Amino acid sequence: MWCSRTALGRLRRIAPCTVTGFHRAMSTLPKVYVTRKVPPDGLDILRESGQVQFEMWDSDEPVPRVELLKKVKGCDGILCVLTEKIDAQLLEAAGPNLKVVSTMSVGFDHLSLDDLKKRGIRVGYTPDVLTDCVAELTVALLLATSRRLIEATHEAKTGGWGTWRTSWLCGHELANSTVGILGLGRIGVAIAERLKPFKVKKFIYTDVEQRPELANMIEAEYVSFDDMAKQSDFLAVCCALTPETHGICNWNLFSKMKKNAIFINTSRGGVVNQEDLYEALSTGLIAGAGLDVTTPEPLPTHHPLFTLKNCGKHPHVPNLYNFLLLQEHKRMIQIYLSIKKKKHWTPLTFIV
Numbered sequence: 001m002w003c004s005r006t007a008l009g010r011l012r013r014i015a016p017c018t019v020t021g022f023h024r025a026m027s028t029l030p031k032v033y034v035t036r037k038v039p040p041d042g043l044d045i046l047r048e049s050g051q052v053q054f055e056m057w058d059s060d061e062p063v064p065r066v067e068l069l070k071k072v073k074g075c076d077g078i079l080c081v082l083t084e085k086i087d088a089q090l091l092e093a094a095g096p097n098l099k100v101v102s103t104m105s106v107g108f109d110h111l112s113l114d115d116l117k118k119r120g121i122r123v124g125y126t127p128d129v130l131t132d133c134v135a136e137l138t139v140a141l142l143l144a145t146s147r148r149l150i151e152a153t154h155e156a157k158t159g160g161w162g163t164w165r166t167s168w169l170c171g172h173e174l175a176n177s178t179v180g181i182l183g184l185g186r187i188g189v190a191i192a193e194r195l196k197p198f199k200v201k202k203f204i205y206t207d208v209e210q211r212p213e214l215a216n217m218i219e220a221e222y223v224s225f226d227d228m229a230k231q232s233d234f235l236a237v238c239c240a241l242t243p244e245t246h247g248i249c250n251w252n253l254f255s256k257m258k259k260n261a262i263f264i265n266t267s268r269g270g271v272v273n274q275e276d277l278y279e280a281l282s283t284g285l286i287a288g289a290g291l292d293v294t295t296p297e298p299l300p301t302h303h304p305l306f307t308l309k310n311c312g313k314h315p316h317v318p319n320l321y322n323f324l325l326l327q328e329h330k331r332m333i334q335i336y337l338s339i340k341k342k343k344h345w346t347p348l349t350f351i352v
């Protein structure tokens, strides 16, 4: 059901509400389809704005594609999350009213930017909302993997803990290590800032181009892709998933890495060739991997990666906490602003 509490209130003041009158007034308001249950505060802003009517897929599970294609028909705005593919088919289904798409995510590989651009649809996203959370999670995965915490807990629980042994489950040390960052942005910097107190010797990074401003913040050296592979004791993948980065972490990378190297991916599963990673981990080409993201998600429980002791898997935890709410509220406000005053684009985080 499409709702706007304020519109209903206003209408009641003007004329004791008839269902038809209400519907007529409602039908003039821009429609926003919200593809997933969002925090109640965010919805209140939509409700109380009186400037849009919205409908929400009120579930923690993704809206089925067929339903989504029906629901977006005639919408002015779509607020989506990363499970919804916003592609040519969906834009066609939405029709010519659609003016703005806003995704509650930092990654935007689920949006077909070319198709959105072609249709002049503005796109908002929520960068920055999870920089600290992802950095913390990356450090947690890195330590859990390098210090073999999951394995060690399993051994302790299942009787593997015999006597004290000199190098049993020792893992790998961050002190004096070289940490490589693949794709230096806000998150890469935040990871390095957190790792520095662990006495890392050197930060290196590679990217499509040098990023001196960010690199200076963490005294990171720009190196080629191959040099990053060869030098890193720990490698954190922080790049966006694009056609250029798709499958970039493959045999070519793993075969150049050190035997003691730890590979951590908290960006997108698509940047990794998982067959190659499995091979690299199972043959001892690299020491371990910690993955928050995989292809597909969820990773089927029978996937070979789950059989490996040296591969920590984490179920792409959203990492979107309080700060997200603030950002997301702004995003929703942007939706009405952009729909109402066609020329006024709040320059916060529009992608196209």
Ligand SMILES: O=C(O)C(=O)CO
Pocket (backbone or CB within 6 Å): 082, 104, 105, 106, 107, 108, 130, 316, 317, 318, 319
């Ligand atoms: O916002 C994103 O892109 C995420 O991956 C959240 O987990």
